[in-house]
Amino acid sequence: MTPETDSGVLAEDRRKEIFYAVVDAQDRQMDVAQSRKMAAEKFGVSESLVRQIEREGMDNQWPPL
Numbered sequence: 001m002t003p004e005t006d007s008g009v010l011a012e013d014r015r016k017e018i019f020y021a022v023v024d025a026q027d028r029q030m031d032v033a034q035s036r037k038m039a040a041e042k043f044g045v046s047e048s049l050v051r052q053i054e055r056e057g058m059d060n061q062w063p064p065l
Contacts, residue, residue, distance in 0.1 A: 018043050019057035023064050
């Protein structure tokens with residue numbers, strides 16, 4: 001699997017899944033950097049893309065916010 005480099009390439013459902021994983025990890029006391037790295041590895045995307053998705057999720061108030 002090749003890493004995705006543009007959030008527009010991933011379906012919104014997939015981006016929401018990544019966002020949920022980041023928020024859930026942080027709720028479980030994982031620090032921000034670790035949660036981004038974990039999500040990037042788990043979903044096969046770059047940490048930069050995880051940050052973009054994180055911003056998108058906060059801007060759009062995706063659950064679990």
